[in-house]
Amino acid sequence: MAGRYHRRMELVVRGAELVWTGRRELAGAELLCRDGIVVAVGSGATSQPSLEGPAGREALDASGCVIVPGLVNAHHHLLQSAFRTLEGTRHVRMDRWLATMGGYYRRAGVDPDLAEAAAAVGVAEGLLAGVTTVADHHLTWPADQDPAELAAATIDAAERLGSRLVFVRGTAGDDPQAAASVESLVTRYGAGEPYGMLQIACGPAGVHSDGPETFAALAEVAVRHGLRRRTQANEQVDTERAAARWGRRPLDLLDEWGWLADDVTVAHLCEITDAERDLFAASGAHATHAPGCDVPMGWGVAEVGALLDAGVHVGLGTSGGGSNDAGNLLADARLALQVGGLTARPPTAREILAMATTGSAAGLGRPELGHLEEGAAADLCCFDVTGVADAGVGDPLAGLLWANPGRRPRHVVVAGRVVVRDGELQTAEAPVLAERLRSMVADRLGDSE
Numbered sequence: 001m002a003g004r005y006h007r008r009m010e011l012v013v014r015g016a017e018l019v020w021t022g023r024r025e026l027a028g029a030e031l032l033c034r035d036g037i038v039v040a041v042g043s044g045a046t047s048q049p050s051l052e053g054p055a056g057r058e059a060l061d062a063s064g065c066v067i068v069p070g071l072v073n074a075h076h077h078l079l080q081s082a083f084r085t086l087e088g089t090r091h092v093r094m095d096r097w098l099a100t101m102g103g104y105y106r107r108a109g110v111d112p113d114l115a116e117a118a119a120a121v122g123v124a125e126g127l128l129a130g131v132t133t134v135a136d137h138h139l140t141w142p143a144d145q146d147p148a149e150l151a152a153a154t155i156d157a158a159e160r161l162g163s164r165l166v167f168v169r170g171t172a173g174d175d176p177q178a179a180a181s182v183e184s185l186v187t188r189y190g191a192g193e194p195y196g197m198l199q200i201a202c203g204p205a206g207v208h209s210d211g212p213e214t215f216a217a218l219a220e221v222a223v224r225h226g227l228r229r230r231t232q233a234n235e236q237v238d239t240e241r242a243a244a245r246w247g248r249r250p251l252d253l254l255d256e257w258g259w260l261a262d263d264v265t266v267a268h269l270c271e272i273t274d275a276e277r278d279l280f281a282a283s284g285a286h287a288t289h290a291p292g293c294d295v296p297m298g299w300g301v302a303e304v305g306a307l308l309d310a311g312v313h314v315g316l317g318t319s320g321g322g323s324n325d326a327g328n329l330l331a332d333a334r335l336a337l338q339v340g341g342l343t344a345r346p347p348t349a350r351e352i353l354a355m356a357t358t359g360s361a362a363g364l365g366r367p368e369l370g371h372l373e374e375g376a377a378a379d380l381c382c383f384d385v386t387g388v389a390d391a392g393v394g395d396p397l398a399g400l401l402w403a404n405p406g407r408r409p410r411h412v413v414v415a416g417r418v419v420v421r422d423g424e425l426q427t428a429e430a431p432v433l434a435e436r437l438r439s440m441v442a443d444r445l446g447d448s449e
Contacts, residue, residue, distance in 0.1 A: 009056060010034050011378065011416050012046035015063035017385060022069050022358050022371030022398055030401070033378035036415035041372055048366065058412055060418060066396050068353065069372050070132025070379030070414060071329045071361035075230075075267040075317025078136045078154055079115055081122035082108065082441050085322040090232040094237035094299055101322050102251055110140050110398050110442040116153035116268070117437040122327055123163045127419055129328040130381035130409040133164035133361070133369055135317070137230055137267075138170040139205050147181045155189065155198060162419040162427045163439050164197050164379070166364055171214060172205035179217040182227070191225045194368055195377055197415065201364075203230035203264075205255045208241040215257045222263070229264045238300040251444045253274045260285045265363035267317060268293075269301025269307070277303070281310035286363035289355060291339050292332035293319035304336065304355075305345030316352070316361030329356055334401045348399035378416040381409040383409035 011033040019029035021041060032040040040046070080101075083089075088100045110115060119136070126134050136154060151167060158165035169185055171178040174439035182202045192199030202218045204210035216229075222229050232238065233250040242250045251272065254260050262284035269287050272280070280287070289302050307314050316336065318327050326332075333352045340346040346354075352422050361370030368377045385396050389407075393399035400407065419427050 009057050009058070009416065011060060011413065011418070012063050013060045013067065013380070013382070013413075014046055015061055016065050016067045016382065018396055019067045020069075020353070021373050022354065023373060024073065025311065025397060031372065031380070033413070033416045034246055036378050036417075038372055038374055038376045038378050039240040040374060060382070060413070062382045062411065064384055065382040065410060066371070066400060067380055067382050068400070069357045069370050069376070070381055070412065071130045071356050072315065072364070072370050073126055073131045073134040073317055073327070074125075074265065074315035074328045074360035074363055075319055076122065076134050076136050077139065077320025077322065078119040078122040078134070079110065079138060079140055080118070080320030080322035081125070081327070082114060082118040082321070082437055084325040086322075089322060091298060094235055095240070097297070097323070099234070100238065102117055103195060104445065105140055105142075108441070110142050110150070111145055112149045112153040114440060114444070115150050116157050117433075117440050119154040119157040120161065120359045120428070120433045121437045122321070123158050123161045123165075125327040126329070126429060126432050127161060127163055127412055127414075128408060128423075128425060128430070129314040130383075130412055131163070131327070131329050132381075132412065132414045133166065133364075133366075134158070134377040135166035135168060135201070135230070135364065137170045137203070138291070139170040141171070141175060147177065148184055148273060151181075151185055155260045159197065160428065162414050162417055164369075164414060166199045166201055166228075168201045168203055170203055170205055170230070171218070172209040173399075174210050174214045178202070178214065179221045182218065182221045186225045186227070191227055194366075195415070199228075199364065199366070201228040201230050206238045207246070208238040212257050212306070215259055228363075229259065230267070231259060231264070232267045234270045234300065235268045235294060236270075241384050249276065251280060255279060255283065263365070267319070268292055269302045275308050279304060281307075281312050286313045286315065287318045288315045288360070288363060289336060290317045290319040290324070290332075291336045292324035292326065295335065295339050297323050301343065303343050303345070304320070304340060305343060305347045308347065313359055313362045314355050315363045315394060316356040317360070328406070330400070330407060331405065334405060337401055351360055352401060352413070353397070372426060380413045380415060382411040383407060384410045
């Protein structure tokens, strides 16, 4: 897939109240993006000479907005966008939830059509909420389906909609074909490149579902191709099954199996001990906080402030629609702030915003994402802060989270391309995507929707 959009094109963004680059807060700053890359940010940045030749310069009005880097959803399960609020999936133990969701997958018949429709809705929902990169940990691989075609369905949907995608070839249940499937994906798409729109990664669901042989096989293929490794740990069922099967805690097993390292990102990390936090921090592994899944389901709470203080790079993810019915990362950032008040060291709004941008990007090994300094990928969101919900806000950057629940961006840019303008998706008809999935789910699940 192409790494950038609009070769020899420029985008200028003017009029913002504030630009937060991820490292600096610049009042009234302008942005100049060229060939999908930020080339200048600051006062008068867009007054630089335009490109010579046939290339054009597009202007984007950000009057009354706070501009932030495009949000990076570090942990999603896009397929679950087709399985939201289903009976028996709310406020239940995780082992029961897994069994119930498995039943719905079998009943619906997961195939490329369903995978594509669900991914298109999930990606569109993310873009409309300011998510410019999404990491999709795909764990469902029916035996009667071609894994390559299931993966292609999600990858193609993201490409059409103009979102960056990290496709994580996962496994839940010691899938013996997982490593070979990763190999085929790398052969077909490549591993990913700086500024690229697609990146391939791999990883088991966790020690609750996969054993050391599966972890070893995926680690070997990841090392061979320079892929990031992704897994999950310390949600309710993970700790219980690890204790029952291995007599150990999940992070001890991950450490023993070589899955605590600087190329690994571990999602959830609920209620880890002080010793586990120290072990994790020393390993250089990355973490992903997913409060929109873990908190309402009752599966645990991550002590994010303590992880940050220990030097852990922490990202933010929504997880999937089967446990978190929304793919709005900014809403989950607000929830992370609220839940943080119940932990020993509450995180700040700026720390949570950093998690949703630079923290998530670090876990993907993507230093060009999650910030807006010169040389960054031109992925950004413009949030209007002139409405009544923002009146009286003394700190507009913190107000992005504390004020105006359900906030949506006015504009969203990915790789220098405006994919959301004035709140409307530009790359597809959102109602058409929604109706297609709605009809498909109704046909396959009947009155279970």
